[in-house]
Amino acid sequence: MQTQSPQQWLIYCRPGFERDCVEETQAKPIIAIDNSGYVVLQGKPHLSFKQLTFARQLLDIQADVANLPERDRLTPLLAAIPDSPSQFSALYLEVPDTNEGKMLSGFTRRFQPLLEEKLQASHRLSSDMALPRLHIFFPDNQNALICISNPLNSSASLNGIHRISMTHDAPSRSYLKLAEAFEVFLDKSEQSQWLKPGMTAVDLGAAPGGWTWQLAQRGLKVIAVDNGPLKGAAATHPAIKHLRQDGFRFRPQRPVDWLVCDMVEQPQRVATLITEWFIGGFTQRAIFNLKLPMKKRFVALNDALGTMRKALDAKGIRYRLEAKQLYHDREEVTILLARKG
Numbered sequence: 191m192q193t194q195s196p197q198q199w200l201i202y203c204r205p206g207f208e209r210d211c212v213e214e215t216q217a218k219p220i221i222a223i224d225n226s227g228y229v230v231l232q233g234k235p236h237l238s239f240k241q242l243t244f245a246r247q248l249l250d251i252q253a254d255v256a257n258l259p260e261r262d263r264l265t266p267l268l269a270a271i272p273d274s275p276s277q278f279s280a281l282y283l284e285v286p287d288t289n290e291g292k293m294l295s296g297f298t299r300r301f302q303p304l305l306e307e308k309l310q311a312s313h314r315l316s317s318d319m320a321l322p323r324l325h326i327f328f329p330d331n332q333n334a335l336i337c338i339s340n341p342l343n344s345s346a347s348l349n350g351i352h353r354i355s356m357t358h359d360a361p362s363r364s365y366l367k368l369a370e371a372f373e374v375f376l377d378k379s380e381q382s383q384w385l386k387p388g389m390t391a392v393d394l395g396a397a398p399g400g401w402t403w404q405l406a407q408r409g410l411k412v413i414a415v416d417n418g419p420l421k422g423a424a425a426t427h428p429a430i431k432h433l434r435q436d437g438f439r440f441r442p443q444r445p446v447d448w449l450v451c452d453m454v455e456q457p458q459r460v461a462t463l464i465t466e467w468f469i470g471g472f473t474q475r476a477i478f479n480l481k482l483p484m485k486k487r488f489v490a491l492n493d494a495l496g497t498m499r500k501a502l503d504a505k506g507i508r509y510r511l512e513a514k515q516l517y518h519d520r521e522e523v524t525i526l527l528a529r530k531g
């Protein structure tokens with residue numbers, strides 16, 4: 191067992207996005223293996239989880255435990271758990287989002303109650319959700335990183351993955367992406383204030399209708415703009431109006447509460463479009479996808495967001511802008527833009 195310096199960070203990400211994680215933190219990579227689904231970084235005393243687009247989770251590494259014996263992993267792991275803080279709100283046993291990681295998850299599920307029992311017996315677990323969480327990350331079956339997370343600066347989901355269940359009547363799996371975006375970007379009070387039945391939304395690039403369906407399920411009235419057809423129940427839902435128009439030209443007659451956009455286009459072009467909607471006062475809030483199939487993904491994202499900030503700042507508009515690569519995002523990221531005040 192070896193004690194780490196306190197400012198070493200463990201970040202989980204979508205496998206294949208390790209370099210993007212390193213690039214956006216500007217920290218020194220200690221471990222950054224392509225397609226591993228995680229990175230270990232140092233040299234940054236503070237990182238903000240909300241400001242990291244490619245991070246699914248942000249953990250403070252306390253210790254690493256190497257060469258775990260197959261017959262007794264419990265003893266060395268218990269010995270490596272730091273004395274401070276004296277209590278944790280939860281124990282998370284985690285694995286990377288890879289095939290190897292999935293094979294380890296059977297072990298972590300079996301191991302969880304054993305370790306929890308030991309921690310309970312020594313009064314290390316509390317029901318106070320404000321306390322740090324204890325994470326034990328297994329990159330493979332012989333090594334572990336002992337970490338803690340600050341509930342205000344991390345994801346509350348196991349493995350940093352917010353799981354959403356699919357409803358049988360959703361027209362496409364994209365439904366899950368917008369559902370996850372609402373959960374990740376909005377707290378419970380924002381969800382109930384900002385997604386009230388009767389509110390209005392425009393969905394640009396709506397077909398086959400997953401995002402539109404997600405909004406209609408929450409009671410919003412939706413104008414779905416796409417030259418392609420809506421499918422399943424979205425095609426006949428009374429709260430959904432389908433317009434076969436160009437999403438880049440369409441503007442609503444009256445301002446709407448939400449704009450959502452999933453058109454497959456250059457990030458700069460989508461960013462400019464969303465900015466125009468805000469400057470024109472056509473919407474209060476937007477959730478949209480920026481597709482990043484290019485090599486320099488972080489640069490392309492930064493350029494697009496930079497364009498938006500510059501134009502909004504020039505107009506004196508106050509806003510909140512957050513970007514996350516969600517679990518349901520592939521080579522893309524999801525953005526929330528909300529007017530403040």
Ligand SMILES: C[S@@+](CC[C@H](N)C(=O)[O-])C[C@H]1O[C@@H](n2cnc3c(N)ncnc32)[C@H](O)[C@@H]1O
Nearest residue numbers: 362364395397398399400401416436437452453
């Ligand atoms: C990734 S799909 C959208 C999936 C949708 N969000 C869902 O949940 O089912 C992209 C859609 O954008 C539409 N699209 C692309 N360019 C467009 C444009 N200029 N105007 C309107 N729709 C466009 C395509 O026809 C396609 O249906």
